[in-house]
Amino acid sequence: MTVAGKVYIIGAGPGDPELLTLKAKRLIESSDVIIYADSLVPAEIAGFAKPGARIFGSKDMSLDAIMSVTLQAVADGKIVSRIQSGDPSLYGATLEQMRILEAQKVDYEIIPGVSAAFAAAAVLKAELTVPEVTQTVIMTRAEGRVAMPEGEALIDLARHRSTLVIFLSVTRMFRIAGQLQDAGYPADTPVAVAYRVGWPDELIIRGTLQDIAQKVRDAKITLQALIIVGPAVDPKLLDPDSGQQVAVSHLYSDEYTHLYRRAGRGAHADAQRAELYEAGGYEIQPEAAPHVAGTPAD
Ligand SMILES: C[S@@+](CC[C@H](N)C(=O)[O-])C[C@H]1O[C@@H](n2cnc3c(N)ncnc32)[C@H](O)[C@@H]1O
Incomplete structure (x- = not known):
């Protein structure tokens, strides 16, 4: 038999409350108990809780303490x-929490969030997968108190010369920096x-x-910093005067047919471009709008 309440493990994004998903905000607003990672999640996000909700900061709680509050609730x-913080699936210590919830037959759900990796790419105005530069992103950490599994030392990962986060x-x-050069x-x-x-004190170096x-x-x-390494974060890629050539992806290429679009041919494609703008896009009719859980349509 499952217990009565429910747990949402919510990714809050990197810090900016506006990077919360609509779903995350709605669930926080309707929760009775909030346990938030107060080292990396701003109090403003926990502050979306309804009046009377009980709020705990987890930075000085042990796993036992977190789970005992959770299970009691x-x-x-x-x-x-x-x-x-960010997305719970990355360095979130979520598995150990989920295993306890599973053992106790507690209903739970994971709500994804914007990882700091993607928020950083946005601030850098970087595409982490640039055609003909790299098509691979490796997310990792350096060995410290946590030992790296075999084959995952930086020196091994660096051999790929992909984007490293x-x-x-x-x-x-x-x-x-030394190990990556050695590799x-x-x-x-x-x-x-x-x-x-x-x-507010964000800094990019x-x-x-x-x-x-x-x-x-x-x-x-x-x-509280991410290191992103590789040619994809070269600011010269963005600079039209740098002389750096950039390959164009197939996705929007006139010469490329795919599921949603046939390859255009010369003048026809140009005319289509002009028409598209002049047509001013299209309005989504209410009945065609995607269903959002929690709206009156529920
Ligand atoms: C415990 S991990 C959590 C990562 C998180 N789950 C994510 O997807 O972003 C914490 C590490 O993530 C990175 N990080 C988290 N939030 C960040 C932010 N706002 N800016 C830069 N790095 C951040 C830092 O490397 C920090 O040491």
């Missing part, structure tokens, strides 16, 4: 929002360090593998 038939590791910037990334490989993306560590040290950044 669901036994009382309450709805619990466990709010985590490194979480939880900014204190090891000198070692990381074959050129010294002038672009690197961006994104500190507290989506917060750009450099190369050669100079980024010193820049990070000078800026005194020791936590």
Whole structure:
């Protein structure tokens, strides 16, 4: 038999409350108990809770304490929002929570969020998968107190020369920059360090593998930062005067037919472009609008 309440493990995004999903906000507003990662999630997000909701910051709670509050609440038939930073599936310590919920037969659901990785890419105005540059993103961390499984040391991952997004590791910037160069990334490989993306004190530091560590040290950044490495974060890609050529993806190419569009041919495609703009797009009719759970249509 399942217990009466329900738990939502919610990804809150990187910090900016406007990057919460509509679903996350609706669930927070209707929860009886909020347990939020107050080291990386702003109080404003927990503040969407209804009056009378009980709010806990989890940064100084142990797993036992978090789960005992959670299990007590669901036994009382309450709805619990466990709010985590970014997306819960990345470095969220969610599996250990889910296993306890499974063991106790508690109904739970995961609500995805905007990972800091994607919020950082947005601030950098970077496409992490640039055609003919790299089509792969590796999300990882440097070895520290947590040992890396075999084959996942930075030196192994670096061999791919893809875009590397490194979480939880900014204190090891000198070692990381050295290891990546040892593994074959050129010294002038672009690197961006994104500190507290989506917060008022957000800071972006750009450099190369050669100079980024010193820049990070000078800026005194020791936590809450992501390191993104690879040619995809080269600011020259955006600069039309840099002389850097960029391949165009097939998706919107006139020469490419796919499921939703036939390849255009010369003048026909140009005419179509002009018509599209002049037609002014189209209005979505209410009956064709996508159903949103929780609307009066429910
Ligand atoms: C415990 S992990 C959580 C990651 C989260 N689940 C996500 O998807 O973004 C915390 C690490 O994520 C990164 N991080 C989280 N929020 C960030 C932010 N707002 N700006 C930059 N890095 C952030 C940092 O590397 C930080 O050390």
